[in-house]
Amino acid sequence: MTREATLLLIISGGLFAxxxxxxxxxxxxxxxxxxxxxxxxxxxVEMVSSYFKANHxxxxxxxxxxxxxxxxxxxxxxxxxxxxIGYGPEFMDNNQEQLMxxxxxxxxxxxxxxxxxxxxxNRKSLACRYLGELKxxxxxxxxxxxxxxKNNDVIxxxxxxxxxxxxxxxxxxxxxxxxxxxxxxxRAIIEVISVFNGSVEDLFKQTFDSSDDYIRGVLIxxxxxxxxxxxxxxxxxxxxxxxxxxxxxxxRALCExxxxxxxxxxxxxxxxxxxxxRAAAAKELEKLGTSSSFTALEKTTGDRVWWVxxxxxxxxxxxxxxxxxxxxxxxxxxxxAREAIVSVIELx
Amino acid sequence: xxxxxxxxxxxxxxxxxxxxxxxxxxxxxxLIAFFDIFSYFKKMKVSDYRRYVESKNMIPxxxxxxxxxxxxxxxxxxxxxxxxxxxxxxxxxVNDGSNDSTKEKIINEFNLKKVNQPVMQSLATKEVLGIxxxxxxxxxxxxxxxxxxxxDALNAGINVSVYPIFACIDAxxxxxxxxxxxxxxxxxxxxxTVAVGGIVRIAxxxxxxxxxxxxxxxxxxxxxxxxxxxxxxxxxxxxxSLSRLNSILIISGAFxxxxxxxxxxxxxxxxxTIGEDMDIIVRLHxxxxxxxxxxxxxxxADPICWTQAPESLKDLRAQRRxxxxxxxxTLMNYKSMLFNRKYGTIGMVTLPYYWIFELIGPIxxxxxxxxxxxxxxFGLLQFDSFILFIAVAFMLGTTLSxxxxxxxxxxxxxxxTFKETMLLVLFALIENLGYRQLTILYxxxxxxxxxxxxxxxxxxxxKQFGSKEKEKSVNM
Numbered sequence: 001m002t003r004e005a006t007l008l009l010i011i012s013g014g015l016f017a018x019x020x021x022x023x024x025x026x027x028x029x030x031x032x033x034x035x036x037x038x039x040x041x042x043x044x045v046e047m048v049s050s051y052f053k054a055n056h057x058x059x060x061x062x063x064x065x066x067x068x069x070x071x072x073x074x075x076x077x078x079x080x081x082x083x084x085i086g087y088g089p090e091f092m093d094n095n096q097e098q099l100m101x102x103x104x105x106x107x108x109x110x111x112x113x114x115x116x117x118x119x120x121x122n123r124k125s126l127a128c129r130y131l132g133e134l135k136x137x138x139x140x141x142x143x144x145x146x147x148x149x150k151n152n153d154v155i156x157x158x159x160x161x162x163x164x165x166x167x168x169x170x171x172x173x174x175x176x177x178x179x180x181x182x183x184x185x186x187r188a189i190i191e192v193i194s195v196f197n198g199s200v201e202d203l204f205k206q207t208f209d210s211s212d213d214y215i216r217g218v219l220i221x222x223x224x225x226x227x228x229x230x231x232x233x234x235x236x237x238x239x240x241x242x243x244x245x246x247x248x249x250x251x252r253a254l255c256e257x258x259x260x261x262x263x264x265x266x267x268x269x270x271x272x273x274x275x276x277x278r279a280a281a282a283k284e285l286e287k288l289g290t291s292s293s294f295t296a297l298e299k300t301t302g303d304r305v306w307w308v309x310x311x312x313x314x315x316x317x318x319x320x321x322x323x324x325x326x327x328x329x330x331x332x333x334x335x336x337a338r339e340a341i342v343s344v345i346e347l348x
Numbered sequence: 349x350x351x352x353x354x355x356x357x358x359x360x361x362x363x364x365x366x367x368x369x370x371x372x373x374x375x376x377x378x379l380i381a382f383f384d385i386f387s388y389f390k391k392m393k394v395s396d397y398r399r400y401v402e403s404k405n406m407i408p409x410x411x412x413x414x415x416x417x418x419x420x421x422x423x424x425x426x427x428x429x430x431x432x433x434x435x436x437x438x439x440x441x442v443n444d445g446s447n448d449s450t451k452e453k454i455i456n457e458f459n460l461k462k463v464n465q466p467v468m469q470s471l472a473t474k475e476v477l478g479i480x481x482x483x484x485x486x487x488x489x490x491x492x493x494x495x496x497x498x499x500d501a502l503n504a505g506i507n508v509s510v511y512p513i514f515a516c517i518d519a520x521x522x523x524x525x526x527x528x529x530x531x532x533x534x535x536x537x538x539x540x541t542v543a544v545g546g547i548v549r550i551a552x553x554x555x556x557x558x559x560x561x562x563x564x565x566x567x568x569x570x571x572x573x574x575x576x577x578x579x580x581x582x583x584x585x586x587x588x589s590l591s592r593l594n595s596i597l598i599i600s601g602a603f604x605x606x607x608x609x610x611x612x613x614x615x616x617x618x619x620x621t622i623g624e625d626m627d628i629i630v631r632l633h634x635x636x637x638x639x640x641x642x643x644x645x646x647x648x649a650d651p652i653c654w655t656q657a658p659e660s661l662k663d664l665r666a667q668r669r670x671x672x673x674x675x676x677x678t679l680m681n682y683k684s685m686l687f688n689r690k691y692g693t694i695g696m697v698t699l700p701y702y703w704i705f706e707l708i709g710p711i712x713x714x715x716x717x718x719x720x721x722x723x724x725x726f727g728l729l730q731f732d733s734f735i736l737f738i739a740v741a742f743m744l745g746t747t748l749s750x751x752x753x754x755x756x757x758x759x760x761x762x763x764x765t766f767k768e769t770m771l772l773v774l775f776a777l778i779e780n781l782g783y784r785q786l787t788i789l790y791x792x793x794x795x796x797x798x799x800x801x802x803x804x805x806x807x808x809x810x811k812q813f814g815s816k817e818k819e820k821s822v823n824m
Contacts, residue, residue: 002736005364027769126393184537343464
């Protein structure tokens with residue numbers, strides 16, 4: 001027993017000593033690393049800034065200095081990339097040509113393309129991310145090669161990079177031929193589309209009809225925020241979809257266009273077989289509803305689902321003239337409809 | 349005498365084996381935690397979570413804050429929640445029949461009016477007396493109900509909430525700016541997620557202004573500093589590693605987010621229990637496994653919620669007793685899952701670990717503290733063996749704390765000065781010279797008071813954040 005205890009004591013003593021030394025070493029390492037990183041960042045900020053301010057004769061000399069300073073250090077390259085990202089998207093757009101020259105000469109483009117072929121998914125994701133942030137042109141085919149990855153972070157960053165590079169062709173290809181690889185949530189896809197640097201109208205038109213139901217629903221949801229008149233026929237058409245998510249997305253997208261003529265397309269959906277669709281129709285009618293919706297909304301305030309009743313009541317009250325119309329419901333026999341209207345009025 | 353001698357000898361051997369077992373498990377946990385936190389850091393490097401802060405596209409969330417006798421801090425807390433950086437959320441304050449002026453303060457401060465809002469009774473709760481709102485504060489909903497305990501208040505909040513995800517936050521907790529977004533990101537990235545917990549850190553000693561933590565410092569109170577080391581062990585090492593195995597059994601009641609549908613499906617929070625935060629997680633596991641559904645319950649060591657730790661032994665005792673009773677209660681309620689292969693890692697690893705090491709551990713340890721010195725006094729143990737036992741217990745306990753401090757040091761580095769780091773090391777060392785034994789004693793007391801105390805709440809005095817004089821009474 002004593003032998004085991006002694007052994008245990010030696011092991012724990014060794015671990016204790018190791019952890020103690022590791023704590024001290026890691027503290028000093030972190031401290032000096034931070035100092036060094038800040039120093040490198042300051043130097044690079046200064047050099048990069050002088051590069052962009054310099055005239056054509058001096059530029060190569062500054063570049064030489066930067067290359068000599070960064071050398072083969074991946075860490076310094078990473079800091080350089082962050083310094084460039086710090087200039088912001090506007091600067092990237094306005095100095096595209098100059099930046100592309102810089103990326104090539106400073107080896108950033110080659111470094112990031114090499115990152116796309118790394119074994120680690122994290123490095124691949126990071127390379128995609130940087131290529132997108134820096135808007136490094138002509139790297140789209142390399143990025144697209146990663147679309148078969150099984151890692152969601154890689155897929156997300158591939159989409160994000162292509163989006164920032166405004167690569168409509170690549171996007172269409174992914175949404176129409178590789179949609180089974182996209183296992184990220186609809187919110188993430190919408191977020192990616194929201195930073196798309198090309199023509200979103202073209203992107204939607206080319207993908208609506210040839211993508212699967214899931215992607216189509218997501219694209220319609222994303223399109224709603226852009227209020228593109230040219231997409232109206234698509235939205236109206238998809239109100240008849242068999243997929244309830246597509247119907248809901250189309251209701252929202254169509255109502256975002258705020259054209260009262262579209263009211264006639266939405267009213268029938270107050271009687272849809274799925275309550276989520278009825279609730280969406282009742283809610284969105286607020287944006288373009290007129291007195292033509294009153295009768296249908298009155299009927300919907302008596303719906304069997306609370307959310308549908310609530311949305312219908314709220315919309316009815318908010319449409320001009322609706323409040324007066326709703327007083328009929330308060331005096332009526334339908335208790336559910338009455339409660340829905342009263343609770344909405346109290347909140348106004 | 350012979351029997352006593354044999355008992356002591358066998359118990360010493362058992363103690364040694366038990367110690368080897370527990371520390372092997374803990375060190376394994378630490379190893380997993382190191383890998384997990386490092387991979388989380390790598391992931392966060394490529395994560396796009398900051399984009400979602402302003403995004404219309406982020407999952408909307410209902411923040412439920414159960415409140416009982418919180419008159420001194422509730423208004424400030426609501427103000428800090430109203431200022432959160434999140435695109436779409438609602439704050440549901442549930443007054444659980446406070447007998448101070450909590451209700452009046454909220455209504456007067458935010459000029460709330462009683463509304464006739466029907467509530468979907470997804471979960472049974474004590475009667476809701478009224479719902480109050482004001483269009484000027486669209487996000488804020490105040491629910492006044494009869495007293496039914498924290499779980500009942502949370503259930504009432506769930507009934508009133510409109511969004512698919514809800515977060516429960518203690519009325520006197522402070523969230524870091526991007527804590528909510530980091531927590532909800534997981535629901536976006538992994539739709540099978542049903543619950544996510546964030547780390548709870550101790551705010552005692554830190555500088556807090558207008559509901560925001562401005563500067564992190566170690567507390568002056570030694571008891572609170574000991575707890576910082578304890579929290580490192582429990583959260584950074586323990587919960588992180590169990591989360592990695594998708595078998596975490598506790599998400600702190602102070603800060604967690606849940607998929608509302610999943611919680612309603614499994615019956616909501618269990619009322620009349622002291623450990624409702626552990627109960628809901630174990631029940632979610634059981635429900636999902638029974639239904640053979642793919643699901644995920646995760647703990648993240650990064651989204652931070654700041655809370656106050658007890659600074660007096662009286663409060664510490666009440667807290668530890670309560671935790672142990674809650675643990676015992678939950679383990680008893682779900683004993684059918686123990687060693688049940690149907691529940692995978694939870695049934696075969698996590699629950700046995702909780703039973704053997706977390707529940708029974710304090711009893712074994714306290715018996716060790718009694719029997720081994722007795723053995724030495726009765727001449728059954730030689731002096732060098734006795735010293736060896738004491739040294740082993742001390743070293744092993746310290747090693748774990750040191751490992752957790754190292755983990756904190758190489759990852760989050762919240763306590764960044766060398767002096768603070770060394771102070772934490774010192775506290776990790778002296779923790780085993782009294783403090784640990786005290787907490788063990790409190791936990792043993794919790795086991796023995798289980799029947800009596802499982803439906804009651806201890807009262808703990810806390811200082812208000814940012815104030816040194818005022819004290820308030822909080823139901824824990």
